[in-house]
Amino acid sequence: MISETQPIENTSLFKKIKSINIINQIVIAIILGVLLAVVAPDTAKSLSMLGSLFVNALKAVAPILVLILVASSIANQKANSDANLKPIVGLYLLGTITAALVAVGMSFIFPVHLTLDLAGAVANPPKGLSEVLTTLAFKVVDNPINALATGNFIGILAWGLGLGFALKKGSDSTKVMVHDFAEAVSSIVKIVIRFAPLGILGLVANTIATTGFSALGEFSHLVLVLLSSMLIIALVVNPIIVFVIMRKNPYPLVLTCLKESGITAFFTRSSAANIPVNMELCKKLDLHEDTYSVSIPLGATVNMAGAAITITVLTLAAANSLQIEVDFGTAILLSVIAAVSACGASGVAGGSLLLIPLACGLFGINSDIAMQVVAIGFIIGVIQDSAETALNSSTDVVFTAAASHHITKNL
Numbered sequence: 001m002i003s004e005t006q007p008i009e010n011t012s013l014f015k016k017i018k019s020i021n022i023i024n025q026i027v028i029a030i031i032l033g034v035l036l037a038v039v040a041p042d043t044a045k046s047l048s049m050l051g052s053l054f055v056n057a058l059k060a061v062a063p064i065l066v067l068i069l070v071a072s073s074i075a076n077q078k079a080n081s082d083a084n085l086k087p088i089v090g091l092y093l094l095g096t097i098t099a100a101l102v103a104v105g106m107s108f109i110f111p112v113h114l115t116l117d118l119a120g121a122v123a124n125p126p127k128g129l130s131e132v133l134t135t136l137a138f139k140v141v142d143n144p145i146n147a148l149a150t151g152n153f154i155g156i157l158a159w160g161l162g163l164g165f166a167l168k169k170g171s172d173s174t175k176v177m178v179h180d181f182a183e184a185v186s187s188i189v190k191i192v193i194r195f196a197p198l199g200i201l202g203l204v205a206n207t208i209a210t211t212g213f214s215a216l217g218e219f220s221h222l223v224l225v226l227l228s229s230m231l232i233i234a235l236v237v238n239p240i241i242v243f244v245i246m247r248k249n250p251y252p253l254v255l256t257c258l259k260e261s262g263i264t265a266f267f268t269r270s271s272a273a274n275i276p277v278n279m280e281l282c283k284k285l286d287l288h289e290d291t292y293s294v295s296i297p298l299g300a301t302v303n304m305a306g307a308a309i310t311i312t313v314l315t316l317a318a319a320n321s322l323q324i325e326v327d328f329g330t331a332i333l334l335s336v337i338a339a340v341s342a343c344g345a346s347g348v349a350g351g352s353l354l355l356i357p358l359a360c361g362l363f364g365i366n367s368d369i370a371m372q373v374v375a376i377g378f379i380i381g382v383i384q385d386s387a388e389t390a391l392n393s394s395t396d397v398v399f400t401a402a403a404s405h406h407i408t409k410n411l
């Protein structure tokens with residue numbers, strides 16, 4: 001009798017754990033990690049293996065994810081000549097690049113340093129913008145197999161772009177296959193991320209047990225820089241852009257979008273899941289359906305101001321932690337790369353974090369260090385990813401409405 005009921009009980013327990021939202025699981029893991037580090041520091045240190053396994057799993061899936069997602073996204077883009085998308089796409093790109101620039105400024109004013117395991121760390125920082133561009137050029141033309149094996153994310157991005165544009169001319173069946181392959185890789189990433197609570201438990205427990213509570217201060221500083229940058233974009237930069245286009249007070253539109261789109265996106269943590277909310281809001285704002293029916297789904301993919309901020313701030317934090325001096329020209333180049341990377345961010349929760357190694361490659365930071373930064377990103381993702389999604393999704397409607405007003409006015 002016991003042997004028959006035990007599997008049922010275990011299955012029931014597993015289902016209960018699985019039913020808990022992953023954000024709540026991560027919060028529980030952080031609390032347990034801190035408590036364990038205080039009560040039993042030796043045991044906490046022994047859990048470092050969980051954190052290492054999680055970091056290595058991220059390291060394994062990130063390169064192939066970037067290659068396939070970028071190629072699939074470009075190959076499956078559909079042209080729509082009747083939707084008047086050019087001004088909206090232009091605003092998406094402008095907003096994303098501006099967000100990365102704001103993140104650079106905030107990182108220079110309030111530099112973030114992180115406690116990382118630097119044993120065996122490899123970093124070959126460039127000595128100037130010319131060396132950065134030279135290194136960048138050689139990384140772009142790297143052998144794709146070598147790029148995947150060594151974690152050369154710039155080379156991977158270049159091959160993803162090249163394959164994507166080449167496959168645009170392929171048959172529909174080929175495009176479907178590439179899309180299905182991208183979905184399969186994303187599914188594997190989702191499985192890895194499902195184990196994030198265990199990895200974070202190990203990382204937090206070992207970090208607090210080894211360094212004390214100073215690490216929590218680092219995390220809070222990092223979160224403040226991220227959130228401040230996102231608030232500047234949402235409440236200062238976006239309104240300025242909207243005012244330039246509409247020539248009237250932008251705040252009624254901006255605040256309406258934050259209230260009706262941003263709040264729901266904050267809790268769903270998915271721009272894709274928030275598409276129906278944004279479509280309904282566009283209808284309420286009396287925008288042209290032919291335009292927003294295309295621009296809103298497109299924005300969920302390419303309008304990634306929050307992701308650009310996350311990639312920029314965490315990459316510069318990695319550079320600061322390795323005492324790499326970053327000049328202004330290199331920082332501007334990082335902004336552009338962060339913006340391009342953000343436009344290819346994965347649709348899974350925390351997808352932008354997996355593109356941090358691409359930007360880190362600009363400074364010669366190897367994937368071992370970059371993935372530690374990614375893991376820290378997952379620890380603060382309880383707040384960071386929610387705020388990032390709220391900014392991304394609400395901005396989709398803000399820019400669609402602003403550009404639609406401009407289009408209507410000039411018809």
